[in-house]
Amino acid sequence: MKTLVSVFLLVFCVTAEGQISNSKIADSLYATGNYIKAINYYAEEGSKSSGLQIARAYNAIGNFEKAIAQYQNVLSKKTTLQIAKFELGKLFLKTNDFNNAESLFLELTKVANDNPEYHYYLGETFREQKNVEKSIVSYKNATATDSTHLRSLFQLGKYYVGQREKDSALTFIDRGLRFYENDVALINLKALTYYNNDEYVKASPYFERLLELGEHKEYIYEKLAYCYFKDWEFEKAKINYKKVLELNDENSEAYFNLGHVFWKDKQIDSAQYYIQESIAVQKPFLLNEYVSLAGIARNKGDIKKALKYYKLAHQENPNDALVYHNVCTVADQYYKDPKIKLTYYEKFDERFGNKNNYMSKMVNKRISELKEKIHYDVK
Template structure:
């Protein structure tokens, strides 16, 4: 009997060692990114640890449906496995299965009430489901658990920036920047809040900082150029608008805006050139160009030409079915000059 027990224990020991060795081989394949071979190796090992690694491997190669199936198997077998649920929930968000993701993160939030990441991702699921109040609630919970949770701070700041609730937006923006001053997303939101509040002088260095941090987007140049113009920095405004035109020389609004800078500088001939360029690329109607040229003519006391240009402007507006009251407004304004 003793020999039998010893033999069984010896067999179990060898089996465990063999399984451990096979798992180590599979892990080595996974670590270097050889996922297909890793999946085959894990399949031979069996068990929940291997199943979780198979899910991760499928996720890595982009076979999301098989990854989800494997994650779900692990979670069903081990309902307390927070790591498997966490990875499953993030993957469900990635493939736009938001209701399922919400269910997973709700469960995780109940399992672990002190984890800010679970609250954040539950907020993300609610945001994608357009449950705004619920998402804001979860982001605030995440921040209560971790005051430096940047992604939650950003989502709250973004929401209040879009809603143009200046004070609320700045509260979360400044909290985030106090923790990480080079967060380009928060710097960008800070600039936008100031821009929307017409604080152009204060917005300028922030937009410039956004560009320094390699957030090289057209809308940043556009708002920076507008701010320069409002701050009477005409040379910088023209430089920014010219960068936009190099990227897209078919955008009529950029030509119009650039013309506005020249007009503000009282460089009327240059303004006319860019208005005409704007009209040349504008489709299908360029009523604004005639309107802007008419105002230039009025400023130059060329009333005859101003009336003619306004007349063309009104004809274009009429094609767009704008109410006649606008025509009267322009005509009366011109007559009183």
């Protein structure tokens, strides 16, 4: 009898030791991102916790269908497991299955009403469903259970900034900044709150703070420049508008506003220059449109109009050899005087002669023909 008991205990210990070993190996593989091998070890182990880890591993590798199926399998065995419901809800949200996400987060907020994350993710689900009123209620519920819940405070601040409700916006923004004073998203909202309310002097320090924190973005420089302009700090405004143009030299509004700064500062020539640049960068690029209109005109037999559009296309892109070759061939059709025709082909040869062998050969052949015709016409 003692022998049988000893054998049983030995087998039990070996089995338990093997499970512990598999669990440790699986956890190590999971922690280092070797998810497929981790799944195999967790599957061998077969415990409730390993089932949850398998779901997490599938989620980590982006196999969301298998992850969802595994979470549902875990919950079928233990329906009260909050962590599985929470992670599955977030996965439903990630995969745009908002109805299932909503059901899970509603259930979780009823079970654990004091958990701000459950309220926050329910708010995120409502937001994705464009149900703004319900999302705001959920974010407020999150901050009621945790007054420092930054993501909920941000969403509330953002909403009230959009509504131009300054006092409400600042209530939530300032609460977040008291907890984390360098939160870039909240500082940005505070700057916009004052900016949208035409309080440019108050907005400036917050845009400046964003730059100090490394947020060197076009819109920040642009809004800060405008704040300086409104506060008659013209040199600072110029510096910041020029920063905008360093980041985006096609920002027509920045050119225009910079022109107005110079104008206000009585530097008329500079004002004129930047406003003209504003016009220049707004000019549309119409090459394809002009080429198409030229082709339509040719089809209709209107050679004069075709030539007009090809010339306009050439002005849009003087470096396009094919476009100017079309100018030449249409001019050849339109003009009767071989000398006029010759000037077009010679201009092509001068501009593109070494760049396109096929077209150059055709052009040189036509130049020879026209020169021969002019020679005999003179005689």
